[in-house]
Amino acid sequence: MEVFEVHGGARLCGRVAVAGAKNSVLKLMAATLLAPGESTITGVPDILDVHIMAELLRRLGAQVTFRADIGELTIDVPEHIGHQADYDLVRQMRASIAILGPLVARVGVADVALPGGDAIGSRGLDMHMAGLEAMGASFTSDHGYLIAAAPKGLHGAAMVLDFPSVGATENLLMAAVLAHGQSVIDNAAREPEIVDLGEMLIAMGAQIEGLGTSTIAVTGVSVLHPVVHATVPDRIVAGTWAVMAALTGGDITIDHAEASHLEIALDKLTDAGAYVEHQQGGFRVRMDRAPKAVDVATFPYPGFPTDLQPQFITLNAVAAGASMVTENLFEARFRFVQELLRLGADVRIDGHHAFVQGPRRLAGAAVQATDVRAGVALVMAGLVAEGVTTVSDIHHIDRGYAGLAATLTDLGASIERVTLTDVDLRAGNRQPVHL
């Protein structure tokens, strides 16, 4: 088992370049299934989830080549593709469900194992299914597989989502582009990753209006063609670096980042006392004083992102004052607070609110990552804790942050990726041994 061993105390200073968004690229990969031929996606991060999705596409018959050194993915989709997404892959990554819409639209059938992924709440599929049903698909389930069938093809439909779900909007959009006739998705999600997906689909020949608004209108076309597409920068990774700068009293210039995708989060950092400077192709965040605690409530975009909530709890734990963090999207996202308490944070959970009292001087301890963002938030806590923090289950962090330890080291942090031996694990010793 590998862990991150973090020595607290460094001020992070320097430059980082952000790759394409995990939450976009996985859907862009799924979208290539809609058109036979070779598509190319650039700006692809070398993270575990990309490799899982690549394997999923290979099993459907696509040839996938990932040049991680230049972040370029080529996906050659055959005329005839499979329709089954196996449990061993889907259970590792909930975003596998993004192939549901493209498969039903292109093949008329999809067998997708019911997903796993981050342990951050129940994350139903009801809106995905209701929308596809409105377009003519029917669903059955069999031995843990969800089976969608539309033998006569999909037709356009008017759909109103109960909630602006990112995944449901994406699946329905990818299905509607090849459905017969007009579709309207109301109460659609407006995330930059949806706009990115929609722009790629338009470049493939789709007819879509209203991207980035709550009403997306699609006129179905009969065929799409392959494309070359650059992935939108990862706003969550960019936002994570921004919080790290504020947390450590540092100064980080974040290149290849879109500040306008992070408006509320950057405003919150300013409230916390940081200076945010917009620059060509990115922005700079620096902090020259002790941070002040800030209240945060997560909402669908353009609201404050749930994927930055744990990082802000860490910031608030060491910031001066009392704060309330409200989680409106994923009920289990506060699970990581238990781990933060081990480092000495003062956080009380009441329903979907976390009450944080700072400033607390954190002290290093062994903690466990419970999901990708929680994991990075614990590494961040380690950066400002006294002594050594050991973060385990870092495979969660690998799902979203490529080369985290190396980049942190370049910025001045003391962090190492080390392996615990079987002997240590059997002995219950979670402190790492350097190999």
Ligand code: UD1
């Ligand atoms: C995506 C992101 C995730 C981010 C989230 C919200 C990916 C791979 N993941 O997840 O990082 O935190 O958006 O910005 O892109 N829901 C239902 N029924 C449905 C669909 C969703 O009840 O049919 C619920 C979920 O349980 C959850 C909420 O809606 O409580 C939000 O889910 P959704 O917006 O769909 O998020 P994801 O696409 O899963």
